[in-house]
Amino acid sequence: MPFFTQLAHHFLPEVILAAGVLALILIGAWRGERANALVSESAVGVMGLALLAIVLSSHSDASVFDGAYVDDAFSRFVKVVTLVASMVTILLSTDFMRRAHLDKFEYPILILLATLGMLLLISADNLIALYLGLELMSLALYVVAAFARDDVRASEAGLKYFVLGALSSGMMLYGASLLYGFAGTISFTGIAAVVSGSAPIGVVFGLVFVLAGLAFKMSAAPFHMWTPDVYEGAPTPVSAFFASSAKVAAVAIMVRVTLTAFPAMTSQWRQIVVFLAIVSTLLGAFAAIGQTNIKRLMAYSSIGHMGFVLIGLAAASEEGVRGIAIYLVMYSAMTLGAFAAILTMRVDGKPVENISDLAGLSRSRSATAFFLAMLMFSLAGIPPLGGFFAKYYVLLPAVQAGLYPLAVIGVLASAVGAFYYLRIVKVMYFDEPAPVFDPSSRTVGGILALSTIFLLFFWVYPAPLMDAASAAAKSLF
Amino acid sequence: MAAVFFYLFSVVLIASAFVVITARNPVHSVLFLILAFCNGAGLFLLQGAEFLAMILIVVYVGAVAVLFLFVVMMLDVDFAELKQGFQKYLPAGAAVGAVVLFELAFVAVNWQSAPTAHEAAAVPILAQVTNTAALGEVLYTKYVIFSQVSALVLLTAMIGAIVLTLRHRPNVKRQNIEEQNSRTAKSVVELKKVPSRAGV
Numbered sequence: 001m002p003f004f005t006q007l008a009h010h011f012l013p014e015v016i017l018a019a020g021v022l023a024l025i026l027i028g029a030w031r032g033e034r035a036n037a038l039v040s041e042s043a044v045g046v047m048g049l050a051l052l053a054i055v056l057s058s059h060s061d062a063s064v065f066d067g068a069y070v071d072d073a074f075s076r077f078v079k080v081v082t083l084v085a086s087m088v089t090i091l092l093s094t095d096f097m098r099r100a101h102l103d104k105f106e107y108p109i110l111i112l113l114a115t116l117g118m119l120l121l122i123s124a125d126n127l128i129a130l131y132l133g134l135e136l137m138s139l140a141l142y143v144v145a146a147f148a149r150d151d152v153r154a155s156e157a158g159l160k161y162f163v164l165g166a167l168s169s170g171m172m173l174y175g176a177s178l179l180y181g182f183a184g185t186i187s188f189t190g191i192a193a194v195v196s197g198s199a200p201i202g203v204v205f206g207l208v209f210v211l212a213g214l215a216f217k218m219s220a221a222p223f224h225m226w227t228p229d230v231y232e233g234a235p236t237p238v239s240a241f242f243a244s245s246a247k248v249a250a251v252a253i254m255v256r257v258t259l260t261a262f263p264a265m266t267s268q269w270r271q272i273v274v275f276l277a278i279v280s281t282l283l284g285a286f287a288a289i290g291q292t293n294i295k296r297l298m299a300y301s302s303i304g305h306m307g308f309v310l311i312g313l314a315a316a317s318e319e320g321v322r323g324i325a326i327y328l329v330m331y332s333a334m335t336l337g338a339f340a341a342i343l344t345m346r347v348d349g350k351p352v353e354n355i356s357d358l359a360g361l362s363r364s365r366s367a368t369a370f371f372l373a374m375l376m377f378s379l380a381g382i383p384p385l386g387g388f389f390a391k392y393y394v395l396l397p398a399v400q401a402g403l404y405p406l407a408v409i410g411v412l413a414s415a416v417g418a419f420y421y422l423r424i425v426k427v428m429y430f431d432e433p434a435p436v437f438d439p440s441s442r443t444v445g446g447i448l449a450l451s452t453i454f455l456l457f458f459w460v461y462p463a464p465l466m467d468a469a470s471a472a473a474k475s476l477f
Numbered sequence: 478m479a480a481v482f483f484y485l486f487s488v489v490l491i492a493s494a495f496v497v498i499t500a501r502n503p504v505h506s507v508l509f510l511i512l513a514f515c516n517g518a519g520l521f522l523l524q525g526a527e528f529l530a531m532i533l534i535v536v537y538v539g540a541v542a543v544l545f546l547f548v549v550m551m552l553d554v555d556f557a558e559l560k561q562g563f564q565k566y567l568p569a570g571a572a573v574g575a576v577v578l579f580e581l582a583f584v585a586v587n588w589q590s591a592p593t594a595h596e597a598a599a600v601p602i603l604a605q606v607t608n609t610a611a612l613g614e615v616l617y618t619k620y621v622i623f624s625q626v627s628a629l630v631l632l633t634a635m636i637g638a639i640v641l642t643l644r645h646r647p648n649v650k651r652q653n654i655e656e657q658n659s660r661t662a663k664s665v666v667e668l669k670k671v672p673s674r675a676g677v
Contacts, residue, residue: 003621018629021629021632025636065621065622066619066620068620068622068623069622104640106636106639106640109636110633110636110637110640113629113632113633113636116629120626128620128623129623129626132623132626132627132630133626135630136626136629136630136633139630139633139634139637140633140637142637143633143636143637143640143641146641147640149640149641158641178584180598181588181590181594182589182590182591182594183591183594183597184590184591184593184594184595184596184597184598185594185597185598190597194591194592194593194594194597195591200587200588200589201583201584201587202584202587202588202589205580205584
């Protein structure tokens, strides 16, 4: 296929984002401060265009640029989730960044660049593509984490994330070099062709290093140490971005590496994934109990949810990947909704972040309290909300694969986790009222309402999402 | 002969890398880092990778190490303070390092490549084509998309550095070329008639 045909037919979303970034930088550099709102809105528009390019594409699977990237149903599905989450992030940011005097035109551009890195990561089909996508995403994320550069906590968050991120990238690169040394090729399918069940120790080492690097990016325990500090320190919309888009992309590449590059070594990587899953779900459940800051609580909650995603991966089956695809959608909706609720927490113009600040919210802001309560029920996995189906569809394949202890631990961790989610509901509905929150912006309220409505009524008409998830899972096997 | 140089470069490389960590004076550390880079370049040359050797000298010695020197000399970093926890963390760090070293040695001893690896990683015959030409042939054809993505990574780094450090201070005197050029003697020179013996 000629180069430009490949670009136009299978690489269009990435091309749109890259061209959009370059155009918006020019506009920003030319118009300066006056361009902030324009660049922010255009960034959402550019992502919308990329979304359209995916939805309206011919949906034909292809491997492009000499096997560097792959365009399949799985990558298209995850890209749609990532793009929607990134768009919502920018919409959530506008009001917060303006009030915090952080409204610079570079912010939406960095979000766009990170999203571009995520798209490249999701469809990466060899080790160099994987690394470049990961670095493009991470580099932009380090900067947005420290975007509030005069705030000590934000700077600390950015620095911490940068140092640990560089370490994990180094480990992953080392693992990749071992894999290349063994296989003599960087392509995932090429590695899969030469790796067998009784692989030499060097390959196992390479696999462990690569998985450790990826587990860091998706903040699965025991590689989660940075998560609570970064979520707490970074500006709230940035934390929402970290918890949604960035994790979705990291999960996608984890799934692709394990399933397309190492199908013959399932029993070896399953041990690692099962270990990560058990530690993450338990840590997410127990460490969150003592938290008083709601952003830290969301960080531990996200670690627990990554554990559930890994339970689906441990099944190593088509149903497992379908479960992961559904989980990513539900998880993104819940996380973005919850962060939208956190963004409404503002007293006398200053953001507040303690769980106790939510006390008596049902009396002062009954709609927000109701939506947040529903989100908490969904995060806890109570039927018939979306979060329940997400957990159901990852636990079922694990049981079918014979991983009974893992599934039991998942259910138990979910029950423990329900405690701290329900505590927030209790604080909002039964405690003595705290100072009333300021009225929130219409966009933030709208996103909170929309995500809740999606999770509440998903069961009424689940067919489109289920079908898309099934098609996505099928393309990996 | 090549073996003699190999061991010479390797020994100096490891020794200077060791001094980089242990030297008390940070400027000495950077200078030994440069020595380490030069020996690394020598090792590359022995392998016939002259392009990598030159890149190592030009980029790492010429740009990165000089930048390090600037940072060390311009910024007031208290290195004694940075090294404070060194003694405390040494045992744990040494233990982890020893374990990793043992494991890596185990991997190296038991190393085994796939039977097809040599063929799959085929390189052009070095006697017929130079490194630079061979790299250029694939970098801008087969791997052009990667060079473009790397460019975006560098762009991100540039934007990030500017966003995090650039501050627009008010009342800074800047050169305004338009203003300078539009100055004329009429507008800036004032002639005063000073009567003699009277002062201004």
